[in-house]
Amino acid sequence: MAPDSALTSSPAEVGEEMEELLRRLYPICRSITGDGLRATLRLLGDGLPFTIHEVPSGTPVLDWEVPDEWNIRAAYIERENGERVVDFADHNLHVVQYSMPVDRVVPIGELRQHLHSLPEAPDRIPYRTAYYAKTWGFCVSEHQAAALTDPFYRVRIDATLAPGHLSYGEMLVEGAVEDEMLVSVHCCHPSLANDNLSGMVVARALARWLLARPRRLSYRFLFIPGTIGSITWLARNEDGLARIKHGLVLSCLGDRGNLSYKKSRRGDATIDRVASHVLKHCPAGHKVLPFVPYGYDERQYCSPGYDLPVGCLMRSPNGTFPEYHTSADDPAFVGREHLADSLHTLQQIVDVLEHDGVFRNTSPKGEPQLGRRGLYRPIGGQQDAAEYDQLVLLWVLNLSDGAHSLLDVAERAGAPFQRVKAAAEDLCRAGLLEPALPVADKP
Numbered sequence: 473m474a475p476d477s478a479l480t481s482s483p484a485e486v487g488e489e490m491e492e493l494l495r496r497l498y499p500i501c502r503s504i505t506g507d508g509l510r511a512t513l514r515l516l517g518d519g520l521p522f523t524i525h526e527v528p529s530g531t532p533v534l535d536w537e538v539p540d541e542w543n544i545r546a547a548y549i550e551r552e553n554g555e556r557v558v559d560f561a562d563h564n565l566h567v568v569q570y571s572m573p574v575d576r577v578v579p580i581g582e583l584r585q586h587l588h589s590l591p592e593a594p595d596r597i598p599y600r601t602a603y604y605a606k607t608w609g610f611c612v613s614e615h616q617a618a619a620l621t622d623p624f625y626r627v628r629i630d631a632t633l634a635p636g637h638l639s640y641g642e643m644l645v646e647g648a649v650e651d652e653m654l655v656s657v658h659c660c661h662p663s664l665a666n667d668n669l670s671g672m673v674v675a676r677a678l679a680r681w682l683l684a685r686p687r688r689l690s691y692r693f694l695f696i697p698g699t700i701g702s703i704t705w706l707a708r709n710e711d712g713l714a715r716i717k718h719g720l721v722l723s724c725l726g727d728r729g730n731l732s733y734k735k736s737r738r739g740d741a742t743i744d745r746v747a748s749h750v751l752k753h754c755p756a757g758h759k760v761l762p763f764v765p766y767g768y769d770e771r772q773y774c775s776p777g778y779d780l781p782v783g784c785l786m787r788s789p790n791g792t793f794p795e796y797h798t799s800a801d802d803p804a805f806v807g808r809e810h811l812a813d814s815l816h817t818l819q820q821i822v823d824v825l826e827h828d829g830v831f832r833n834t835s836p837k838g839e840p841q842l843g844r845r846g847l848y849r850p851i852g853g854q855q856d857a858a859e860y861d862q863l864v865l866l867w868v869l870n871l872s873d874g875a876h877s878l879l880d881v882a883e884r885a886g887a888p889f890q891r892v893k894a895a896a897e898d899l900c901r902a903g904l905l906e907p908a909l910p911v912a913d914k915p
Contacts, residue, residue: 483816487808490673490815494726495803497669501564501662504603504697505529505541505638512659513641516676516695520683521644526637533707536700539603541636542570547629549583549610551622558612564662565799567629568609569601575628583625586610589617590798597799599664603700613799638704641695645679647687653743653825654719654782655679655691656769658698664801667790670726674814681819688826692716702769706778718743718825719782721770725814726806727795729788732759737774739763741781745879746824750817753888761789785821787814824889828879831872831896832908840869845902864895872896874908 497515501508513524531538547560547567560566568588586609588600594614602609608629641659644652657675661668672695679693696702706713719736720743731754733747739762751758763783765771767790773782787810795801842848847865867885868878876884882892899905 483812484808486677486815487812490677490811491803491806491808493673493676494665494669494806494811497672498663498665498803499564501544502660502668503542503569503662504660504700505539505636506543508543508662509659509697510639512672513639513695516659516672517641517643520676520679523642525640525642527640527704527708528637529635531638531704533700533704536703538638538704539700540633541638542631542633544571544629544631547571547610547631548627549620550626550628552577552624552626557620557625558610558616563597563799565597565599565611567631568607568611569599569662570603570605570633571608571629571631572606572633573629573631574608575626575630577624577626579624580620580622583620583627584617586627587612587617587620589614593794593798593800596795599661599797638697638700640697640701640705641693642705643679643693645682645687645691645693647690649688650690650715651717652690652692652715653822654694654716654773654780655722656694656696656702656719656773656782657722658701658768659695660697660701663799664797665803665806666724666726666788666793666801667796668723670724670806670811670814671722674725674811674818675722677815678818678822681815682822689717690715696769698769699772702772706772713778713780716780716782718746719773719780720747720818720821721768721773721782721784722786722818723768723784724786724788724790724793726811727787727793728807728810729793730754730757730759731814731817732761732786732789734761734767734770734784734786734789735763736770736781736783737763737765737776737779738781741783742825743781743783743821745883746821746828747783747785749879749883749889750820750824754817759789785814785818820890823893824879827893828877828889829907830874830877830909831868831900831905832874833869833872834904834906836873839866840904845904847898847902861891861895864891865899868892868895868899869904872899872905872908 549558550556657671735744770784773780882889
């Protein structure tokens with residue numbers, strides 16, 4: 473297999489590639505169903521072993537039902553003289569998602585009942601949905617709302633809501649074992665760059681990186697409409713859920729905030745430990761948040777009937793930044809360097825999951841003589857990085873008793889996993905360490 477650019481390019485180049493794809497995806501009007509969602513999935517799957525599934529409207533999925541498909545072609549508010557004052561063609565947040573078709577003249581009092589704006593942010597357009605309510609509406613800036621002073625306006629929403637399909641994308645990157653890591657992102661928001669698109673482009677870059685390297689685990693990527701998508705996937709795939717040993721929902725990975733990890737419902741799953749450990753050793757600050765049954769699709773995967781080990785990786789969590797669910801969440805709000813940093817963090821998480829293992833010290837009685845094996849500095853007493861690495865060597869030797877994993881060692885030593893892994897490799901080459909169990913999760 474030829475080297476993939478996500479593996480061989482510099483972080484700046486990979487960040488630029490992700491940003492370019494994000495800008496291509498941004499204008500598409502996505503929803504939980506419809507042609508915009510399909511167009512998004514086709515772009516994400518281009519060049520990858522990617523399957524787009526279509527589930528018919530009306531299909532029972534757990535306690536839900538796949539809804540009718542919504543497609544929109546045009547929408548506007550205009551004065552009686554034909555002047556358009558709000559136009560979906562200018563920004564696809566202008567229409568409430570799943571608005572029913574309408575084409576009539578309405579009094580201003582009635583129109584205002586169907587308008588949504590943000591008085592606290594008068595230049596921004598809000599994002600609103602009405603997936604399961606038979607209504608219609610427009611989202612406008614507060615300035616636009618204040619300028620609507622005529623007694624009557626014509627409103628038109630050229631949309632269809634009819635039986636069709638729910639679409640989602642799926643890709644399995646197979647490894648040496650059937651145990652899987654699930655990576656899930658929602659793809660249903662129109663023109664929201666951080667809350668939606670950042671997770672998509674980072675997940676795609678991670679998949680490309682994995683495809684270009686040897687793998688122990690298998691990795692299942694889901695690109696789904698929020699809530700109804702994960703519920704649909706769970707309903708259709710219950711027989712395979714036992715293979716999911718780790719999982720992450722990805723979102724809001726492009727803003728300048730420090731990284732945040734929301735734990736799984738279990739709170740102590742391997743992915744919780746690994747993500748918390750990796751974030752602890754990030755150069756910038758970080759947050760580790762407890763599970764709450766609100767947010768993204770982690771709440772579906774972590775529902776009590778499934779209780780899958782799935783957490784959520786973000787930068788600024790949903791609802792905590794003023795641009796959230798507004799037109800200010802545009803490509804300018806997302807930084808390529810932040811996308812690249814998020815990808816690098818995911819690669820470190822994967823590295824821990826791939827290489828954690830349990831080892832046994834082959835010379836456990838007393839400290840083995842490291843100097844004659846080239847593992848100890850000839851002159852001691854200097855407090856520097858080399859001496860720190862020697863301390864890591866000693867931690868690995870001390871805790872490699874057939875019961876502790878390398879992640880256990882890293883947590884106990886307060887050292888990054890990569891240093892512990894490198895020390896274990898050196899000790900194995902010197903004959904002082906041997907695998908006690910296959911590289912896998914501890915029982």
